[in-house]
Amino acid sequence: MTDVEYATYVFCANFERCAKEPLAHMAERVQYAQNVYASYHGRSQSAGGGTGETLQPGQKTVSLGNFMLTYYCGCYECNEGYNDAQGRPVGSLGNPLQKNHSIAVDPSVIPYGSKVLINGIVYTAEDCGGAIKGNHIDIYMGNDANSHAECDRLGVNYAEVFLVK
Template sequence: MELGKIWVPHNRLLLSILGAATFVLLSVGIYFFNLSTQPKQVTLVIDGISQDITTTAKTVEQLLQEKQVQITDKDSIKPGLDTSVEKAMTVDLQTSWAIPVQIAGQKTVVHTIKRTVAGALADAGVKVSKKDKINPSVDSKLTKDTEISVIRVEEKAVQVNKDIAFREIRQKDTSLNKGEVRELKKGQAGKAILHYSVVFENGKEVSRKLVKTDVVTEKQDRVLAVGTKKQEVMAASLSSRGGKDIRAKRVLNNVTLTAYAPNAGGGYGRTAMGVKATVGKTVAVDPKLVPLGWWVYIEGIGYRRAEDTGGAIKGHKMDVYLGSESEAMRFGRKKGYKVHVIGPKLP
């Protein structure tokens, strides 16, 4: 009986304590539940444009879903998607743009959250030099419609070998007949190296500028003596072997005669006219004085036809064709002959 009377008051006290504790815990739970479900004021910034919104979302991801904002893995979201939403927090979303980039003619697309041309090129891993042409310029701001073009510009030093043409200098010579030309000095082209600065765009040459010229070999001008002396024209008639009178086109005075003959093989072959050399007919002349194919009358020698030329036969020199080397040696060199230039037909 005594024990029962003691237990009852203690039991009531314990129950009171347990009830109070339960009430407190339940109240706290209800408070925090109400707190978590209460709308929160947050700031949502999308591509620099901010808006204040009220949300009951628990995480950033739920917040974006609540506002029907679609994102990709290339977008930037701060704080992260699994971050709990708190009162007065700011959620910053930067969406990526697909920007076409053409580099040296090759097209690609870069997804970037940067808003300048320089930033987009950096995200694309494209390095540019000061000489490259970028359109729009690197400091330009992007729009969703921007297309970037990069032209690779390269400057190279190029060397080119070039011949320097020689001039032909003509000097009047009163000792030569008019129309007669004699080479006094041979011409020779010079050599030079031209140094160019060549600009290439995307591998194609667009311009070149001559920087300097190095002369390796000087040119040597050709010098010619041009005759101005009037030729003597025959005024008298000649008597041909047939007794007919003929008139020469011109008369050459003080002509030097030499002779040449067949070689050891039996002949010189074709003459400069393409015909076979003939004894008693063929004579080598300077075609500037006597045209090939014309007949001449050499006083003391007879009629000959100008059918051949020779390297040493210049001006008032003629080479008579004979039958053998010994005859040519005996003929030697004879000076002071008068030659009548007749024409293409033998009288």
């Protein structure tokens, strides 16, 4: 049994089907995982409508568990006016924030500079925030006229997060 097959079997939510037909069900789950990976190969459309970096062939990931996802933009309400000399919103490291790339994290859970995979998109931990504690990630959604409304529309979501090695 390969690592992918084993992980698919272990993390399957349909325990009854796995118990009755483990090989057939495992094959379906592996095919599903391969289809999901193929759909994200190259560039992908993220929840926020922009393109983001995706996992490249050969990159390994490790699950960090389920996280609460919220969204923020470059407006004063969301980013409290943290801007560089050019007026671009910056994260706590002083780097300009990038839409569908930058995330705010609890650095004791996800260290700064770490790359994580969320719903097929690779993000970089470049910011933190007072409300970002534990398994909570805030995804930066840009600084255009529609960004704040988009953040409100997306609301709060939950997803499994993977550390990209």
